[in-house]
Amino acid sequence: MKEISNSSVLIFLIIFFLTSCGQDIQGSYSGLVEGKEVTLQFKDEKQVLIDGYFPVPLVGAWVEEKTFGEPLIWISFDGPEEKPFRLRFELKAMGEHFQLIGLKARPLGKGTKLNSIKLEGNPVFKKSS
Numbered sequence: 001m002k003e004i005s006n007s008s009v010l011i012f013l014i015i016f017f018l019t020s021c022g023q024d025i026q027g028s029y030s031g032l033v034e035g036k037e038v039t040l041q042f043k044d045e046k047q048v049l050i051d052g053y054f055p056v057p058l059v060g061a062w063v064e065e066k067t068f069g070e071p072l073i074w075i076s077f078d079g080p081e082e083k084p085f086r087l088r089f090e091l092k093a094m095g096e097h098f099q100l101i102g103l104k105a106r107p108l109g110k111g112t113k114l115n116s117i118k119l120e121g122n123p124v125f126k127k128s129s
Helices: 001-019
Strands: 027-033 038-043 045-049 059-063 073-078 085-094 098-105 125-126
Touching: 027 098, 045 073, 073 125
Parallel strands: none
Antiparallel strands: 027 038, 027 125, 038 045, 045 059, 059 073, 073 085, 085 098, 098 125
């Protein structure tokens, strides 16, 4: 009986750690990227709306990336059907704000990779009130 309760607790802890996220980032964040006022709106279900970077708002998804040392937030957006591309914002948490540490893009197609876009300065997305 003790084995069953220990394994139940272990299963519960594994499920809890897999389903919980270390970041609570819902809300809007704004920053200046390449001379454009860009707003990221983090919504439920890991969805993000970006407005101001591309001529039309785009919807994407975010993940917490822990592979390269400190945790980062990677947000991937796909362009509209008439101009298919992939865009990824790589953010580092700074208290209640995020610093943009990487911006990558590529046209959608077989065998293409994300190419880094050179950033001027260190853009910071500040939480909107």
